[in-house]
Each structure stands twice: as structure tokens, then as C-alpha cells.
Amino acid sequence: MKNPKSQQLTIYNTLTGQKERFEPLNPPYVGMYVCGPTVYNDVHLGNCRTFISFDVVFRYLQHLGYKVRYVRNITDAGHLENDADEGEDKIAKKARLEQLEPMEVVQRYTVGFHRIMERFNVLPPSIEPTATGHIVEQIQLIRKILDKGLAYEVNGSIYFDVKKYMESEPYGELSGRNVDELIAGTRELEGQSEKRSPLDFALWKKASPTHIMRWESPWGEGFPGWHLECSAMSTKYLGEQFDIHGGGMDLKFPHHECEIAQCKAANNKKPVRYWMHANMLTLNGKRMSKSTGNTLLPQEIFSGQNAFLSKPYSSAVVRFFILQAHYRSPLDISDEALQASEKGFRRLMEAKETLSHLKAGTVSDWDVQSAMARVYEAMNDDFNTPVAIAELFEIVRYINLMKAGEQHLCEKDLTELKDFFHRMVEDVLGLKDEQRSMLDTARLDAVIQVLIDMRQKARQDRNYALADQIRDQLLKAGIQLKDTKEGTTYTLL
Numbered sequence: 001m002k003n004p005k006s007q008q009l010t011i012y013n014t015l016t017g018q019k020e021r022f023e024p025l026n027p028p029y030v031g032m033y034v035c036g037p038t039v040y041n042d043v044h045l046g047n048c049r050t051f052i053s054f055d056v057v058f059r060y061l062q063h064l065g066y067k068v069r070y071v072r073n074i075t076d077a078g079h080l081e082n083d084a085d086e087g088e089d090k091i092a093k094k095a096r097l098e099q100l101e102p103m104e105v106v107q108r109y110t111v112g113f114h115r116i117m118e119r120f121n122v123l124p125p126s127i128e129p130t131a132t133g134h135i136v137e138q139i140q141l142i143r144k145i146l147d148k149g150l151a152y153e154v155n156g157s158i159y160f161d162v163k164k165y166m167e168s169e170p171y172g173e174l175s176g177r178n179v180d181e182l183i184a185g186t187r188e189l190e191g192q193s194e195k196r197s198p199l200d201f202a203l204w205k206k207a208s209p210t211h212i213m214r215w216e217s218p219w220g221e222g223f224p225g226w227h228l229e230c231s232a233m234s235t236k237y238l239g240e241q242f243d244i245h246g247g248g249m250d251l252k253f254p255h256h257e258c259e260i261a262q263c264k265a266a267n268n269k270k271p272v273r274y275w276m277h278a279n280m281l282t283l284n285g286k287r288m289s290k291s292t293g294n295t296l297l298p299q300e301i302f303s304g305q306n307a308f309l310s311k312p313y314s315s316a317v318v319r320f321f322i323l324q325a326h327y328r329s330p331l332d333i334s335d336e337a338l339q340a341s342e343k344g345f346r347r348l349m350e351a352k353e354t355l356s357h358l359k360a361g362t363v364s365d366w367d368v369q370s371a372m373a374r375v376y377e378a379m380n381d382d383f384n385t386p387v388a389i390a391e392l393f394e395i396v397r398y399i400n401l402m403k404a405g406e407q408h409l410c411e412k413d414l415t416e417l418k419d420f421f422h423r424m425v426e427d428v429l430g431l432k433d434e435q436r437s438m439l440d441t442a443r444l445d446a447v448i449q450v451l452i453d454m455r456q457k458a459r460q461d462r463n464y465a466l467a468d469q470i471r472d473q474l475l476k477a478g479i480q481l482k483d484t485k486e487g488t489t490y491t492l493l
């Protein structure tokens, strides 16, 4: 471990309702699973908030020296329109409406999702399994549950028997749902479906003749249940028990509750040690959601093309805005809040630039070690990014005082601060100065243009040796010149 503070990382575990010291099952390895998007539509900023939150968890665990296997799936089948196992498959519906193959829908929105994640500087997970790529594993898992007598078949569909399961295990622990109330709330549905109880949920659904996405199974042609997919994919890559499972808090019930029940039924083990749930991003005080249309899309923010916004905002500013709230707190997006984040972000980036040019003094006259420790304390306190950012701004204040010559750091402290600041801002929080990289590109462009002009002049002077030398040396540096009728252009190899 790089920092002694890492020993004290605590995580709020939804299952126990408490902050707990993080102790991985097999240190230094950490297994983490996060429910990925259902790729039937463009991701909205709410979805992005959850993935950015877990990106920081992934980055910070790595920063602490853990070897993290991060699995984030793609749901490309089986997610029905409502939680009661009824309605159309979300992807099949989109395919029907747009007259596309379901896999065309999946491909389009998976590619779009990856692009947006890259824009937000979200690292790719270690494994990104798809539900349709794991049908065999899902059938095996259903078989195990059937063998335990905790699921039953009706007319080609398999349902999980919640009441039977509850004879030996609690159900509703994660979401804190009272099962008696759940039963009371669904009583009127009793007898209306082929399920023995409205509490039961589908592990496998028989495909109706018109259902497009269908697979062969021991129970006839059908498709897997959404909850089952995540259980099969998480345990395949992370084992029957793993460290962290995350997702948005809207997934606690029924999705994650069902995941726990399925895994316990199959393997007699609690699958997950730490359940983490990210709170919702709201727009006009209401949850951002694809289904209700109350959304703001990343593209709309980057282009400023939305009546809600006064101007465009960069992805780094939006990422910063998201990290200024704790992942377990609700966050409402507004133009004013984004403007404030933009100012804060610029101040942070300017301080980073200033710091890189600062020269050391002979002694340190402020306590940089404690200042850095406070940032770690915040991160170790259940990834408290808003407090960590506030502590970074305290350091920014000193950076500006050092620039004015009013404070100093000795060589050793200054070197440590430069390294720390870079790692915390860029590697852990994932905040990169886009203006700076745009500036770098513009500078590179100008430098190459000077060389192109010099080569042109050398040719006019019949100094072909020099002209070739410029071309060859640029090529060695990975810059290829191309002579066209319109002039010379370049490509970066």
C-alpha cells in the first residue's frame, strides 16, 4: 500500500446501513461489479453520474495499491418494461419501433455509451460482459436453483419461489422492504399470473411466438430474466463471493434483492460483502430517467443545445460538478450550479499549473503533510469527494500564497505536493484540463507548420538534403507529412 491512510478506508454498506472498514476477501485483489446500462437508448446524465461515481471508486482503490478486477456489464436482453416481469423487452421494443435488428440497437447504443464514458474520462472496466454472451452460464445457474427446490417451472418459464426461500433466508434485507407489506401490496394481483405468488420473479421466460430475442434452453425457447443475468456474470468473473457490488439506488429493489436471493439459493453464500448505491441525479427536482423523458443528455450539455442551459459546458466541468456532491447524496443539476462548478474547476486547474512552476524554498512554513492527509481522510471516509475537493482548495489557497512569495515549501515537501496533487486530481478524481490539451494541440500545430514552411523554403533553394531531413526526422517522431495540391498536411501516426 502506498499510503498508510489506506488501511482505514471505510465504505457505507447498504446491507448493514453502516460505514464499515474495507477488508477485501483476498488482498491485494478486489472484485467489483457494477450494473451497466441497458443499451436501448442514449445514456442520460443520471446514468453517467452513477458510472462516474464508481469510476472514482475504481481509481481510488487502484491508487491505494489494490489490484482491482472491475466488471461492468452491458444489458443487451431480458430487461422488460416493468419490474413485474411483464411488458416488452426494452431493446426489442426499440428495434420494432425503429425497424432495426435488436443487435443493431445494442451496437449503436453500446458504441455511444463508450464514447460518452471516454469523454467523461471514465476508465474502461476490466471486463465488460454482455447478457447475451452468457446464456449458458445463466441456464446453469437456473439449474442449480431448481435443484435446490427454490424455483419452479410453469409452461416453459422458471420463477424463483420467494416464499419457499424465506423459510430459511431473509428477503428484503438490502432494500429494507417489509415482506408482509410487499405481499399486501400485491395481493390483488394474486391469481392473475402464472406465478405462485406475486413476490416471485422470473429467472427464465418462455418466448411468445413474436418475441425476437430467444434462446434454446432445457425448458424450451425463451430468454433470461434481468436479475439473473447480473448474478451469472458477477459470479462467473469474481467468484461466488466478491467484495463490492454497485449500482444506482433505484436498483436496490427488486434487482439487487433478487440477485442476493438467487446467489444465496444457488451457492449458500452471501454473494457480496459491500453493497454500494449511488444516489440519483435530479432535474427540476425529479429523478432523471429515460422512461419518463426527464433527461439531459451529455451531448446537449457539451453543445449547450438545450433551453435549460445558458451555454455549453465541457465534460471535465460536468465531471467536477458531479464529484462536488457525495455519491450517496441526491444532486440536482442546474445552469447556475454548472456555472459555479466551471469557476471552481478553472481555479483548480490554474493552481495545478501554478504548482508545476513553483520553486522550493529552504524550509517549509506551512504544514503540507497534514493538508495532504486531510484529503486522504476524506477519500477514506466512504469516498467523500466533496470534502476531498474542499481540502484540495485549502491547498490551492497555499499554492497561491506560495506564488505570491508569502509561503514556502522545502524541496522534499514541494516535490511530494506536486506528485500528490497530480495523482489526486488527475488519477483519482479523473479531472483533466481540456483547455490545456486544446492549447497543446494548437501549439503542436504551430510548430509543425514552422517546419513545413522551412522544408518548403529548402526545396525552393534546391537544398533537397535539408528538406528530406526535416521530413524523415518528423516521421521518426511519428509525424507524417503529405504533399497535396493544396499544400503540405500532416498526420500523427
Ligand SMILES: Nc1ncnc2c1ncn2[C@@H]1O[C@H](COP(=O)(O)OP(=O)(O)OP(=O)(O)O)[C@@H](O)[C@H]1O
Pocket (backbone or CB within 6 Å): 035, 036, 037, 038, 039, 045, 046, 047, 048, 049, 050, 247, 248, 249, 250, 251, 278, 279, 280, 281, 282, 287, 288, 289, 290, 291, 292
Ligand atoms: N437519475 C439517475 N441518477 C443516477 N443514476 C441513475 C439515474 N437513473 C438511472 N441511473 C443508474 O444508471 C444505471 C443504468 O441504468 P439503466 O440503463 O438500467 O436504465 P435507467 O436509466 O434506470 O432507465 P430509466 O431511466 O428508463 O429508468 C443504473 O445503475 C441506474 O441505477
Ligand SMILES: [Zn+2]
Pocket (backbone or CB within 6 Å): 034, 035, 036, 230, 255
Ligand atoms: Zn445488475
